[in-house]
Amino acid sequence: MADITVHDKRFSVYLSETALQKRIKELADAVNADYAGEKVYFLAILNGSFMFAADFFKYLTIDSEICFIKLASYKGLKSSGAVTTAIGLEEDLHGKHVVILEDIIDTGKTLHYFLPQLQHQQPRSLKIVALLHKAEMTTYEVPIDYTGFVIPNKFVVGYGLDYDGLGRNYKDIYQLAEGS
Numbered sequence: 715m716a717d718i719t720v721h722d723k724r725f726s727v728y729l730s731e732t733a734l735q736k737r738i739k740e741l742a743d744a745v746n747a748d749y750a751g752e753k754v755y756f757l758a759i760l761n762g763s764f765m766f767a768a769d770f771f772k773y774l775t776i777d778s779e780i781c782f783i784k785l786a787s788y789k790g791l792k793s794s795g796a797v798t799t800a801i802g803l804e805e806d807l808h809g810k811h812v813v814i815l816e817d818i819i820d821t822g823k824t825l826h827y828f829l830p831q832l833q834h835q836q837p838r839s840l841k842i843v844a845l846l847h848k849a850e851m852t853t854y855e856v857p858i859d860y861t862g863f864v865i866p867n868k869f870v871v872g873y874g875l876d877y878d879g880l881g882r883n884y885k886d887i888y889q890l891a892e893g894s
């Protein structure tokens with residue numbers, strides 16, 4: 715498949731649409747099995763997860779609700795690092811089975827700072843589904859329950875993931891090309 719150019723960089727296909735859909739169905743099947751007979755409240759983290767969440771949701775057979783939230787990071791407010799707040803989370807999560815949908819976990823910083831906020835609401839359970847995990851880059855502790863693909867430390871775009879705002883609109887996931 716042909717390379718793409720996003721801004722000034724060239725990217726090559728890394729995970730095809732077929733491979734992505736096959737794995738996403740497997741992830742959804744695992745969640746369907748683990749929560750059989752239960753209702754789950756899914757929290758999809760914008761912007762990157764919009765395509766993944768839409769496809770994943772189609773494979774669910776359990777009772778499922780979904781809410782799309784945007785995380786805002788404020789750096790420098792605390793010496794410990796970023797403080798993250800959720801925009802669009804209006805539901806009280808108390809007593810609910812909550813599952814987070816993320817397109818990628820890289821350093822882990824985003825979810826590491828956000829999870830305590832959710833735990834504070836005392837959900838019945840809280841799990842994480844991540845389509846991609848850049849495992850060697852993850853220095854902040856994040857308990858990932860369902861992982862689509864463990865990927866190397868190379869920048870990826872497509873299928874919702876962007877490089878400086880562009881590149882989200884591809885069906886495949888692309889990796890920064892050698893020498894680009």
Ligand SMILES: O=P(O)(O)OC[C@H]1O[C@H](OP(=O)(O)OP(=O)(O)O)[C@H](O)[C@@H]1O
Binds near residue numbers: 816819821
């Ligand atoms: O593990 P981390 O190093 O924190 O990186 C992961 C986060 O980075 C991306 O979001 P981003 O902040 O790029 O926003 P976007 O989804 O709107 O592109 C991705 O969607 C995750 O939320």
Ligand code: HPA
Binds near residue numbers: 818820868870871
């Ligand atoms: O490799 C990446 N690509 C796009 N967005 C990201 N956010 C964290 N890592 C990445």
